[in-house]
Amino acid sequence: MFRTFLVLVVLLLNVTNAGAQTKDSVSVETSIWGVQTGLLGFWAHNESKLTRTIALRTELGFDAAFYGSNNKFNYILAPILHVEPRWYRNLDRRSRKGKNTANNSADFLSLRSFFVPDLFLISNDDVRINSTLGMTFNGGMRRVYWDHFSFELGLGAGFAADLEETYGNSVYFFPEIFFRLGYNF
Template sequence: MNKNYLFLILSFLLINSIQAQDEDPAAVVKNQFKINLLSPGFVYEHGFDSKNTLYSELNLGVGYVHSDYYDETSWYILPVINEQFRHYYNLEKRAEKGKRTARNSGNFVAGSVYYNFKSFNTYERYGNYDPSLTLAALWGFQRTYKGRFNLEVHLGPGVNFDKYDTEFVLISNLTLGWVIGK
């Protein structure tokens, strides 16, 4: 009878140790696709290792401009490509606290490159919106909730280059969307 209890206890310990080895530590997913709603577009995020990803986004940016001289306003739409190298730095802490880390739910720092294409629509009084390139350092967070609803916020300083000017800019972005696929 004692041998049976000993066997049961050893079996229980062995099964727990095997399960503990199979559990993945808090890590980014290898491939993640998202659809954005506020700035309509698509995102692909590729995980290189447990904390680093390449974030690639193609969307439609919307802008607003007001002219005091003409006392008029105008909206413009332009395609935008955004590439970021992200480092998620708090996944382990979130996992230890019992918070979600699934689908890259964590805080990150990133180096970013934005390319803004020429706008689809122009208004003669405001001139053309020519292509520009922006380099930025960002801090942000991403949360993916049950139902795969995704919220992302990032902001940081950047430098914008176009054919007329080079200027310091503040980058800020709020994204709402859904993670698609597995």
């Protein structure tokens, strides 16, 4: 009886151990929802898995701007939509080194498309913006701490186009630097 019990325990341990070894590589998360804020704005986002290392990030929020005129401090909040495929390039290396990869905590390269519509503005001044469409190539890092708090830092450049062409030169160079703190649900 004891021998049968021992054989069953050994078989059970082998089966559970074999199941643990079937995962051969780390992958991006299936879906992540969150909110972020940065120096100039706040956004809500979703990252959905496309492949093992690529996620599609969609983001809706407000970009902010500040300026002074006539001894007055003015602000603008404009709605913005981002669509961005991200390639998380070092997930496997971080996993091998025992570093955190939860919630897509890795370095990334991305091609960010953005659209700023001329629907409405939140401002303390009577200003108007033109609808803008653009695309930037970015490199950055995303780190997640305590399972929910995220930190992103990145740099990129691309082009943007004024869709209303009120000034003659409607396409221009667009540098991008971002620093964001957020919470993942």
